[in-house]
Amino acid sequence: MATAHPAPDALETALAAIRQRLGDRLSVSKAIRQQHGRDESYHPNLPPDAVAFVESTEEVAAVVDICATYGIPIIPFGTGTALEGHVGAVNGGVTVDVSAMNHILEVNAEDLDCRVQAGVTRKQLNEFLRDQGLFFPIDPGANASIGGMSATRASGTNAVRYGTMRENVLSLTVVTADGRVVRTARRARKSAAGYDLTRLFVGSEGTLGVITEVQLKLYGIPEAISAAVCPFPDLESAVNTAILTIQAGVPVARVELLDDVQMQACIAYSKLEGYQAAPTLFFEFHGSEAGVAEQAETVQAIAADFGAGDFKWARRVEDRNKLWEARHNCHYATRALRPNAEIMSSDVCVPISRLAECIAESKRDLEDVDLLGVVVGHVGDGNFHIGYVVDPNDADEIARAKAHSERMVLRAIAMDGTCTGEHGVGRGKIRFMEAEHGEAVALMRSIKQALDPAGLMNPGKILPG
Numbered sequence: 001m002a003t004a005h006p007a008p009d010a011l012e013t014a015l016a017a018i019r020q021r022l023g024d025r026l027s028v029s030k031a032i033r034q035q036h037g038r039d040e041s042y043h044p045n046l047p048p049d050a051v052a053f054v055e056s057t058e059e060v061a062a063v064v065d066i067c068a069t070y071g072i073p074i075i076p077f078g079t080g081t082a083l084e085g086h087v088g089a090v091n092g093g094v095t096v097d098v099s100a101m102n103h104i105l106e107v108n109a110e111d112l113d114c115r116v117q118a119g120v121t122r123k124q125l126n127e128f129l130r131d132q133g134l135f136f137p138i139d140p141g142a143n144a145s146i147g148g149m150s151a152t153r154a155s156g157t158n159a160v161r162y163g164t165m166r167e168n169v170l171s172l173t174v175v176t177a178d179g180r181v182v183r184t185a186r187r188a189r190k191s192a193a194g195y196d197l198t199r200l201f202v203g204s205e206g207t208l209g210v211i212t213e214v215q216l217k218l219y220g221i222p223e224a225i226s227a228a229v230c231p232f233p234d235l236e237s238a239v240n241t242a243i244l245t246i247q248a249g250v251p252v253a254r255v256e257l258l259d260d261v262q263m264q265a266c267i268a269y270s271k272l273e274g275y276q277a278a279p280t281l282f283f284e285f286h287g288s289e290a291g292v293a294e295q296a297e298t299v300q301a302i303a304a305d306f307g308a309g310d311f312k313w314a315r316r317v318e319d320r321n322k323l324w325e326a327r328h329n330c331h332y333a334t335r336a337l338r339p340n341a342e343i344m345s346s347d348v349c350v351p352i353s354r355l356a357e358c359i360a361e362s363k364r365d366l367e368d369v370d371l372l373g374v375v376v377g378h379v380g381d382g383n384f385h386i387g388y389v390v391d392p393n394d395a396d397e398i399a400r401a402k403a404h405s406e407r408m409v410l411r412a413i414a415m416d417g418t419c420t421g422e423h424g425v426g427r428g429k430i431r432f433m434e435a436e437h438g439e440a441v442a443l444m445r446s447i448k449q450a451l452d453p454a455g456l457m458n459p460g461k462i463l464p465g
Contacts (some may be wrong), residue, residue, distance in 0.1 A: 005092045006049070006072045014070040015050055018094065021062050025053040036077055036087065036095045040142070040331075042344045042392075043085030043427055048075055048095040055100045057173055057181055057212040064210060065179030067094055073456050074177075076206040078119060078145030082152060083345055084426030086205055090460030096210055098147055104128050105213065112218045113170055113187060118147025118211050125216075134218045137162035140422065141328040147211045152424040153203030157327065160246070160380030161253040161286065162219065164422070169202050173213035177452040187215060200447070205424055206458035208451045222286035225253075226296060227314040227323055230303055231278040235259055235363060235375070237306040238279040239356040242379040244302050246352055250295050254284035255380040256327055259363070262334065262374035262387075269333035270326035276309065281379075282327055284320070334374050334387045342392045346405040346428075348412035349383040349421025358415055359384055362408045369400050383421035410435065425462045433464055 006014070019026045027033075028050045037047030049072075052063050067074050073093025080087055089095065101117035104125065108114065109132055116125060123143045125136050138149060140156035148154075150172065155164035162168070171185040184197035201208055232238040235257075242255045257279070258266065264277035281303075285295045300311055314320045326333075335343050350358045359375060366373045366386065377384025386408065388401035409419045409432050419425075419432035434441050445463055448455075 006070070010070040011049055011072060011092075014066050014072045014094070017066045018050070018052055018063055021066075022052055022054070022059065025055075027051045027053070033095075036075075036080070036097065037089060039080050039082040039085065039087050041083045041085050041426075041428065042342055043088060046088030046090055048089035049092045051077075051095045051097055053097045053100055057175065060096060060098070060175045060210050060212050061179050061181050063094065063096055064175050064177070067456060068178055068454065071454060071456065073459050074210065075458050076147070076151065076210045078148030078151075079121065079143065081140075081142035081144045082148065082426060083423040084420070084428035086152065086424060086426040086458075086461060088427060088460075090427070093456075098210075098212065099145065101147075101212065107132065107134070107218075108187070109134065111187065112220070113215060114218055115213060115215045116146050117213055118145060118150075120146050122146065122149065129218065130221075133221050135221050136168075136216060137219055138165055138168055146214050146216070150202050150211050150214050151204060151206050153422070155378065155381075155383070155422045157254045157256055157324070157378060159378055159383075159422075160255060161251060166199060166202050168217045169198060169214060170217060171215035172198055172201050172211055174201050174209040174211055176209045177454070177457050181212075182209070185215075203424070205426065205461050207448060207462050208457060210457075224289045224292040225284065225286055225320065226292050227282065227284045227320045228296065228311045229275060229280060229282055229314070229323065230311050231276040231280050231309040232303075233278070233307045235279045236356050236360055237308070238281050239359055239379055241299075241303045241306045241308065242281060243352050243355060245299055246380055248298065248302065250298050251287070252283060252295060252299065252380060253286040254282065255378075256282040257375070257377045257379040257384065258282070258327075258330070259375040261337075261372075262330060262376050265333040265337050265374065266326045266330060269336050270322075270329055272326055274312065278309075282323060284324075330374070330376050331387065334389060338372065338389050340391070341389045344388040344390055344398070344401050344405070345385055345423070346388075346408065347383060347385040347421050347423045348409055348417055348419060349381070350412050350415045350417030352379075352382045354415040354417070355379060355382050355384070358408075358412055358417070361411060362386060362404075365404055365407060369404055371397070371400055371404060373401075373404075378421070381421070382417070427460060430462065430464045433462070
């Protein structure tokens with residue numbers, strides 16, 4: 001379902017119509033287009049022909065309608081923090097930047113939900129909610145937009161307890177490829193009425209429509225929160241501790257794995273005094289005072305059976321924040337391991353019973369091909385990442401990193417896992433879709449064809465061919 005670059009005359013006419021609606025909020029500046037042609041990934045910059053800075057659902061609908069009339073590709077853009085080339089304009093077109101759609105429209109504290117515009121970021125939302133004793137738990141690390149998080153089915157460090165965006169989006173407002181504005185569901189926590197359109201658009205990566213508003217589940221801030229860091233003698237012991245913690249039914253809020261190389265990088269970059277450069281688990285426990293104490297006691301006993309070192313506790317808010325900031329800064333800490341390096345990141349997810357095996361084989365493979373890389377993961381739900389530290393000018397090194405990533409992905413799929421647990425498909429994982437989904441890819445194409453027959457919505461993403 002390839003989409004050609006727009007004809008110059010059609011593009012010029014479309015941009016004139018959009019400019020009439022948006023005025024100076026339509027930009028053809030080279031710097032602005034370059035900024036919108038790449039995300040946080042290693043994928044090449046593919047700038048659009050123009051960037052439309054929209055401020056409402058009605059403006060999104062108007063831009064989409066004009067683009068549909070003249071056959072111009074449309075690329076949604078939030079904060080640009082994606083990791084698989086999601087925002088590149090493969091065939092040119094107009095990027096629709098929703099960052100100015102940053103209003104929190106309603107908070108229904110009694111029902112534990114809220115409605116926000118797509119450009120609201122997760123940190124902005126949680127700062128707004130804090131005084132009401134509520135929070136939104138999905139935490140992919142970057143201060144991503146809620147619309148982008150919905151579009152990529154984001155998850156992160158809290159997913160083991162609170163789920164991913166799939167479980168926490170109640171409803172969406174979407175502008176479809178023909179300019180219609182659709183609300184996918186009501187605020188009810190469950191419904192048996194019709195197709196589940198919300199789940200269809202969550203994870204669609206902008207290929208079916210532009211998300212403009214999101215209805216989200218919220219949670220009460222726990223009475224007690226405690227974090228702990230624990231080193232292990234080897235990677236397998238750390239992973240098995242995480243697996244047994246989940247299998248034992250401990251409702252841990254976060255359990256994050258950092259291998260020895262990643263931990264060394266974080267200690268140096270984030271100035272973590274008193275920690276070891278060893279395979280390490282970061283835990284966080286939520287609940288009542290008694291519940292948190294019970295969870296911690298159970299996990300300490302499990303960890304001790306695998307030869308763990310002493311738990312270092314962070315009970316004060318500022319201490320916990322420092323720990324999780326260090327975890328979220330893994331990307332920058334890894335980059336600091338090697339001057340002028342770039343980070344190529346890949347992730348997979350497998351059933352937790354195969355997690356230790358998958359990580360161990362991938363780590364050995366990394367060493368066998370002489371690559372500097374780190375392993376970090378949300379191991380409570382079977383998801384881990386490898387960050388390859390590469391010289392962007394060394395074609396052989398980049399080729400070895402890509403080949404290693406491909407072997408890791410195929411290994412995960414062979415274990416009945418997935419090519420990506422949370423980064424999404426974008427451009428980077430397209431080639432694995434048929435290996436993972438088989439004939440289901442043809443059904444995905446049928447859905448795409450039905451909703452976007454001209455192939456204008458974020459072309460070149462998710463679906464091969």
